[in-house]
Amino acid sequence: MRELAYIGLPMLMLIAGCGTTPPRERDISELSGVEMYEQLCSSCHGVSGRGDGPVAPLIAVGVPDLTRIAYRNGGEFPTEEVRRTIDGRWDRRAHGARDMPVWGWQLYDSSAPNDANERAQVDSMIDRLVVYLRSIQAE
Numbered sequence: 001m002r003e004l005a006y007i008g009l010p011m012l013m014l015i016a017g018c019g020t021t022p023p024r025e026r027d028i029s030e031l032s033g034v035e036m037y038e039q040l041c042s043s044c045h046g047v048s049g050r051g052d053g054p055v056a057p058l059i060a061v062g063v064p065d066l067t068r069i070a071y072r073n074g075g076e077f078p079t080e081e082v083r084r085t086i087d088g089r090w091d092r093r094a095h096g097a098r099d100m101p102v103w104g105w106q107l108y109d110s111s112a113p114n115d116a117n118e119r120a121q122v123d124s125m126i127d128r129l130v131v132y133l134r135s136i137q138a139e
């Protein structure tokens with residue numbers, strides 16, 4: 001069973017009032033994009049993606065509206081950039097604070113026997129999230 005190392009998350013979910021949801025019955029790697037989004041992202045980015053999650057007011061830099069990524073990029077959804085932003089392992093902004101969890105690490109199960117397989121698994125989870133985000137872009 002994959003355990004999320006990110007201890008802030010249960011706390012955030014508690015604040016968000018999601019504490020009543022039963023703990024993950026399924027390994028998170030089996031979830032669809034929307035299910036992962038609801039569990040991992042909506043506390044900050046909001047259920048609808050508009051940056052209005054219950055935790056958002058606590059984040060000084062502000063939480064971006066994820067339905068307007070394409071809009072902000074001249075109408076084109078920058079798939080690769082979004083993937084890298086979520087993964088975070090390749091964040092080009094080498095310096096400066098990052099308020100977004102580094103999901104490439106958070107989702108990685110270090111007890112997995114095979115590093116290459118585990119990386120592929122994490123990449124697949126992030127791909128599902130990216131596909132979901134692409135599907136919620138505002139016209």
Ligand code: HEC
Binds near residue numbers: 103
């Ligand atoms: C703890 C709050 C928090 C959580 C949870 C969170 N994010 Fe974020 N996210 C942020 C903040 C704050 C930013 C603004 C940029 C930064 O700090 O890096 C951001 C930025 C982003 C961006 C870049 C948006 C843009 O306009 O370029 C994407 C994409 C994104 N988040 C996706 C996700 C996904 C997918 C998840 C769940 C797997 C998630 N976030 C979970 C706080 C959060």
